[in-house]
Amino acid sequence: MTKLTHFNQSGEAHMVDVGQKAITQRTAVTSGYIEMLPSTLALIQSGAHKKGDVLSIARIAGIMASKRTADLIPLCHPLPLTHVEVTFHTDPENNRVHCQTTVKTNGQTGVEMEALTATQIALLTIYDMCKAVDRGMCIQNVRLEEKSGGKSGQWQRSTSD
Numbered sequence: 001m002t003k004l005t006h007f008n009q010s011g012e013a014h015m016v017d018v019g020q021k022a023i024t025q026r027t028a029v030t031s032g033y034i035e036m037l038p039s040t041l042a043l044i045q046s047g048a049h050k051k052g053d054v055l056s057i058a059r060i061a062g063i064m065a066s067k068r069t070a071d072l073i074p075l076c077h078p079l080p081l082t083h084v085e086v087t088f089h090t091d092p093e094n095n096r097v098h099c100q101t102t103v104k105t106n107g108q109t110g111v112e113m114e115a116l117t118a119t120q121i122a123l124l125t126i127y128d129m130c131k132a133v134d135r136g137m138c139i140q141n142v143r144l145e146e147k148s149g150g151k152s153g154q155w156q157r158s159t160s161d
Contacts, residue, residue, distance in 0.1 A: 022151075024149045025104065025149050026147070026150055027147065028103050028111045028112040028115040028116075028146070029100065029101070029102050029145045030112075030115040030116050030119045030144050030145060031100045031141070032120065032141050033097060033098040033139075033141060034097050034126050034137055034138065035138045036095055036134050037134045037137075040095075040137065041092060041096075041097070043130070044130065045092075054125075054129045057125060057129065058099075058123070058129070059088070061121050061124075061125040062119065062125070066101070066115065066117055068117075069114045072117065073117070076113050077108075080105060081104065083102070083103065084104075084118060085101065085102045086101050086118055097123075099119050099122050100145075101116075101122070103118065109150070110147055110149065110150055112144055112147055115144070116142060116143075120139070144157065145157050
């Protein structure tokens, strides 16, 4: 079993030293969704929400959040991101908005946390903008789908996960 890297030999939390790691292109892809009432989804799809275009605002929020991950998660390294893409697709059959985020950098540590943060904040923004009409919305299944780069190389979620 791999050891937890954010703890030293004494069991104290510390920031991992990545100074000796190779600089490689690193990519992470995450996903998640928010489930809602059919009328809430219809409001989002129609663009008639009085606060504006919900998905455009959520996209910007996700991108902004990815760049602030090190400010939110105590032991994350601040990273110069080279690309952030947040996409949505609506799922009327299940009353959901699905979010997928891709984050890239050329660096010494991965961007999984930045991608997960972007997805979560994008979905939270949808909740915030629509809570007046649907407080029962539920954010679900936010997870890493794939990552590449670094010593551990490529990882992809299996279809059975």
